[in-house]
Amino acid sequence: MAELNKTIHEPVRLRIMAALVTLAPADEVEFTYLRDLLEVTDGNLGAHLRKLEEAGYIAVNKIFVERKPRTYVSATAEGRKIFHEHVAALESILKSK
Amino acid sequence: MNISPREAEEALATIQGMMQKTRRAISSSGAYIFLIIWGAIWLLGFLNSQFLPNQIAGNIWIGLDILGGILSVVFGVRMNRGVRSSSPVTSGKRIALFWLLLFLYCTASIGVAWPANGKQIAMFIVLFVMVGWNAMGLLLSFYAVWGGLALTALTLISYFLLPGVFYLLMAILGGGGMIVLGLYIRIRW
Numbered sequence: 001m002a003e004l005n006k007t008i009h010e011p012v013r014l015r016i017m018a019a020l021v022t023l024a025p026a027d028e029v030e031f032t033y034l035r036d037l038l039e040v041t042d043g044n045l046g047a048h049l050r051k052l053e054e055a056g057y058i059a060v061n062k063i064f065v066e067r068k069p070r071t072y073v074s075a076t077a078e079g080r081k082i083f084h085e086h087v088a089a090l091e092s093i094l095k096s097k
Numbered sequence: 098m099n100i101s102p103r104e105a106e107e108a109l110a111t112i113q114g115m116m117q118k119t120r121r122a123i124s125s126s127g128a129y130i131f132l133i134i135w136g137a138i139w140l141l142g143f144l145n146s147q148f149l150p151n152q153i154a155g156n157i158w159i160g161l162d163i164l165g166g167i168l169s170v171v172f173g174v175r176m177n178r179g180v181r182s183s184s185p186v187t188s189g190k191r192i193a194l195f196w197l198l199l200f201l202y203c204t205a206s207i208g209v210a211w212p213a214n215g216k217q218i219a220m221f222i223v224l225f226v227m228v229g230w231n232a233m234g235l236l237l238s239f240y241a242v243w244g245g246l247a248l249t250a251l252t253l254i255s256y257f258l259l260p261g262v263f264y265l266l267m268a269i270l271g272g273g274g275m276i277v278l279g280l281y282i283r284i285r286w
């Protein structure tokens with residue numbers, strides 16, 4: 001049976017993962033784009049991304065585009081799996097109501 | 098970790114909302130620009146066709162189409178910078194190839210039907226563009242299909258039932274409709 005994941009369940013991290021798993025597996029989203037999408041501050045997003053990166057659920061890719069640093073974020077295969085398990089666990093809680 | 102059914106329901110609603118927002122942000126992040134550009138071109142082009150002699154209107158149409166093509170490429174390159182794919186850009190190339198083939202088939206069809214009048218040429222172009230629009234809608238954002246079908250129906254009704262004001266209707270309802278839809282997507286999504 002699927003289990004809830006404490007790391008992912010935090011509201012901002014839940015929204016981050018929901019946004020990232022919506023992208024195609026090979027796609028990654030820029031930090032500022034994600035920040036605007038989630039309507040959070042740079043610091044808040046950065047802190048939550050670190051947690052998710054430490055857990056291995058997301059990958060952070062820092063590159064230079066036209067000499068400017070850009071940070072891209074994507075969900076890892078493990079992150080996608082855990083997220084889907086978390087959703088399944090939420091759904092099973094609802095079904096057992 | 099234990100949570101109540103109410104918390105689970107709220108979490109699922111949050112997830113669903115975020116996924117929908119992301120899908121819309123990605124699929125509509127540039128679509129409105131193209132709708133406004135081509136809406137403005139239709140508006141100006143068909144107004145010219147309604148009120149100016151065929152030769153002058155035809156030349157203006159060519160100029161407008163070139164302008165629309167250049168603007169589409171410029172905005173197309175700039176759009177979706179927030180999301181990038183590390184996979185080969187196969188789908189992007191196939192979409193570009195699809196539009197190129199559609200353009201060639203449209204040109205060939207007009208050539209076969211020649212000599213055609215201005216309204217027939219306009220119909221050919223509009224119908225082929227609508228085929229492309231609906232194909233893109235089916236692939237990328239299903240909601241766009243309804244707009245494509247509505248515009249196609251409008252075009253056919255105007256052509257067969259209201260030939261005297263065909264260009265005017267295409268300008269106001271077709272071009273104007275695309276501009277309004279573009280602005281709606283920009284504001285609401």
